[in-house]
Amino acid sequence: MNKSRRNFLVQLGSAALFGAGTAAGIHSLTATSAFGATPTGSPGIPKGTRWGMFVDMARCEAGCSDCITACHTKHNVPDFGNPKDEIKWIWKDSYAKVFPTGSQQFLAQQLADKPVLSLCNHCANPPCVKVCPTQATFKRADGIVEMDFHRCIGCRFCMAACPYGSRSFNWRNPREFLKQVDAEYPTREIGVVEKCNFCSERIGTGRQPACVETCKTQALVFGNLYDKNSEIREKLRTRVTFQRKPELGTEPSVFYAFEAGHV
């Protein structure tokens, strides 16, 4: 090729390398503010908080769905009556479904028989937050992966990104499918994504999440993972716990124990 075209290609290549390098540099400087950094607190959230949940499957009663009912009632989760449009914030599924990458061979009886609780893990490195184009789903300073229903454009990118299937979408108008209404909490609109929010509206006013409060066997413990003296840290110290799909690096905030403990 002739000289001017060659010069152009050389210049283009150098510009591209320079641009890529600059972009990478800027990105690494600004990226920590979005997620993955130590929570620094915000006006309404005290510093040094990371909310987590301990799920004691040894105490969880097979056949009981009190936590599910409490959550879905308190948050006006609609019932569309079919699995395609279904919205669920918390539910029970078999061990193989909740831990599909875990060992499935010669499972202990308690794992094989009893359905496991499944909910949003409020990951510390959430892929859903990474992909959301409007930050409608975002990580709060206290670690809760929150939904801003006012901002969501319904692109459902977060649903594709979540490795746990924790998210639901309002495929239809939810106001037409409410079994009951709790006026303390709003409903949602057609066209937005929703999921468990760790009851941010309750913990903001000093209460426990609805599921934790309702559980009659105290199988759920909710607390500050950064507080060494919290009940949840005590549980994590004394019980062997598992996270869902830890190999993906999402750093879930929900920990499961299966064998009965002394605490």
Next chain:
Amino acid sequence: MHDTLKVIVGLALFFALVTLPFWLGAVRSAPAPAPDLTAKDTQCVEPVAYMRANHMKLLDQWRNSVVRDGDRVYVNSAGKSFQKSLTKTCLNCHAQKEKFCDQCHQSVAVEPYCFSCHLAPGQSLVLTSGSRLTVADFSTPMDGRQ
């Protein structure tokens, strides 16, 4: 130019139509919106003039603050604290949405979508069982047993 009269008349007609919103109000008066200002408290979160001009901005700030920062307490210009909540603070006093909010909104053809999610007292919903539920107030949680 050709057809001078037609052009002039056409232009005048066009100008009149295009500026209709500006002069029609002076010629023909529409009833002014009359929001019912009776409320539990005589003092709103902020002075009336400020609220009239800025309530939308205030609510927008509130929702971002509550949802995104977890900050639920608003300290007004006089130093008094309020909970940042459309339903629990604003509608606690201005309980009748139709007599208050809707009056001005309908008059200026504004359709804020707040109430397609947030529940207002007096709002009526039909549950899947077919029974009708009317939102009363927010002091006690409600369910379909009513």
Next chain:
Amino acid sequence: MFDKALSGGRAYWLWLAFLSVIIALGISGYLRQLEYGLGITGMGRDISWGVYIAQFTFFVGVAASAVMLVLPYYLHDYKKFGRIVVLGEFLAVASVIMCLLFVMADMGKPMRVLNVLLYFTPHSIVPYDIMVLNGYLVLNIVCGWVTLEAERTEVPPPAWVKPLIYLSIPWAVSIHTVTAFLYAGMPGRDLWLTAILAPRFLASAFAAGPALLILLTFLLKRLTGFDSGREAVQKLTTIVLYASLLNFFFVGMEFFTAFYSSIPEHEHSLTYLFFGLEGKSALRPYMWISMVAGVSAIVILLFPRGRNNDRWLMLACALIFLSLWIDKGIGLVIGGFIPNPMGTVVEYTPSVTELTIAGGIWAIGALILTVLYKIAVTIKTQAA
């Protein structure tokens, strides 16, 4: 130059009328969707992207293929492409507009789309995709239009358009790479989590796009007598052949990694697509049609008797276009959701309304393409 599109024969106007009917049906379907919700489609909690995003992904590829004309002609002085470069650019314009429309059709809250610009999020790939797609649209409109205008007035194109044309070359590669990044970084979707997703996208784009272009040249010859040039078509055929070979090579690579490693998460989606999983195999026939069509097309194009014969060439191009349309749209996008993150196989069937809306957007693309091609061909045949 738009006046060239306002005069045409009976066939031209009948075709535009037919497209308008499809568009009207699509619009009415979309209004129903706005009212009822996206639940009117076959999408659901587990398959949260369907026909719309599948078509979006495919047509980003078709749009990128314009580079296969621009690169040889402008960068390597391959004069034989001179008559048809603008056809590639205009195909890119119609394709990108279709892409943007498909994304809009898929939004749960389309009235809030501007939030993506208002709340720019540097760690999401979406804003970059929007930037590169719209930039590419503007580039192709400007470059195509200005060069065509210059041809019409029989003057050389202005000097400033050259750098823009050169810019469109890496830009074409970027639009499909960035679109691949939408998929390739998601930890929960093993069918997409592969380093060769962007290369795969580009290979299938450079096969499907030029194949469509070849078919369009034959159509133009038949309808308007516009001759694109035998050597140009032959060169495009070579591009289609090697891009197709590369694409199927990549597919083979995916199969090897998945099945030789026998890691269940890597295997599952491919198993479902090609063999069925948990007794469910709704997409299996389509995937095998895609395979057979694609391989047949390659076989036809490998032999001189195949690619030199107009009828066989047209058949091969149609087969490879169909094959890649199924592979990228149905196979890749839908297949990525099956099984769901909990390992359950949930199947997807698009609804009538969904297909009507998609058809309407196809018709809009066809309308834009028809109008632009009418202008281009009229000018080029008048200039000749």
